[in-house]
Amino acid sequence: MNSIITKDLNISYGNIDIVKNLNLNIPKGKITTIIGANGCGKSTILKTIGRIINPKSGSIYINGKNLHEENPTDIAKEMAVLPQNPQAPSGLTVEELISYGRFPHQKGFGKMNKEDKDIVSWAMEVTKISEFRDRNIDDLSGGQRQRAWIAMALAQETDILLLDEPTTYLDLAHQLEILQLLDELNKNEKRTIVMVIHELNNASRFADHMIGIKKGKIVCEGEAHDVMTKENLKEIFNIDAEIVEDPRTKKPVCLTYDMVKKN
Incomplete structure (x- = not known):
């Protein structure tokens, strides 16, 4: 079962299309991490699901309810949103x-x-x-x-937490504390957690489900081993990455990388 579904979602800033025909399925009771280069649309997608900005067209469903047909207060009892750099x-x-x-x-x-x-x-x-x-x-x-x-x-x-870069400004120890806390909330209380994370190894380590975004479109999705591959990271970030398995977590990690050399 999915907690969040988008159907043919289109998002624009003025005349500039950011996201086109996005069909997203966020599994219920799991941690989903979204990765992608700066400006690819991942934060925009999160803001749209969180009703911070309105889509140009398309539908969003939260636990089977059409987001834009529900009372905002009722939705706020089901979904909490933490955008980047809140004031x-x-x-x-x-x-x-x-x-x-x-x-x-x-x-x-x-x-x-x-x-x-x-x-x-x-x-x-x-x-x-x-x-x-x-x-x-x-x-x-x-x-x-x-x-x-x-x-x-x-x-x-709430049953659903949307977090855009939740570990911003945190040192390594506090990053781990927050991500482990979210992991515990997920495992113990089955909360659905969706996070945009820049740090690839944390995105992999804590994900049940990963989504790779490029230019507002889904490039890949699945378990960490399906997404954190040399080929996918080349497609998403234009990097030549060395991927190994972390002996502690058994999750893929990016050991080192370089820019893809142009011919």
């Missing part, structure tokens, strides 16, 4: 930002009840941001701010 209103504390994730679940005057507060505290704890709960978002480092945004997405408590 928060000036003056917010970390806890206030993360509390925004509870908005779709609140009733009446939107006051936080005990359950809301417990979920916000849990989100801060698992993203290791609790010690900054009273600090102004503007005063955080880039990595701390990114963890706060991820905590807000987790606090929304």
Whole structure:
């Protein structure tokens, strides 16, 4: 079963077509990673599924429901979206930002009840941001701010998480912590997670399903071993890559690469 389906999806910026006739199937309860060169349309696809931008034409289905026929609040209970470089209103504390994730679940005057507060505290704890709960978002480092945004997405408590470069600004240890946290949420709670990731080896390591995009079209998809091949990386990135199997994870990794030499 698929959590997200797009049918003949077309996306444009002005008169420039970015994505043409995209038919995407995101498996339910799995981690899907999307890879592709800068400007290929992968972030645009995620923003469109997340209702941040509107498609030119085509349909998007979330758990069998037509995205554009559903109430936005109802969709927000099923799907959380973390775009690249999100911006928060000036003056917010970390806890206030993360509390925004509870908005779709609140009733009446939107006051936080005990359950809301417990979920916000849990989100801060698992993203290791609790010690900054009273600090102004503007005063955080880039990595701390990114963890706060991820905590807000987790606090929304949805079955589907869309994350565009969730490890931006994070050092290696914090990248791994966040990706392992998302992996645990997937394995333990069967949440569907879709991530755009630039770092190929992380995209491979944590993926149940990978999709390679070039110029707004799917070039390849499947398990990591199907996508992380020398031929596919040449097609997607124009690189000559050496692919080996990681002895720890048994997933393919890009050991080294160079630009494809022109004849």
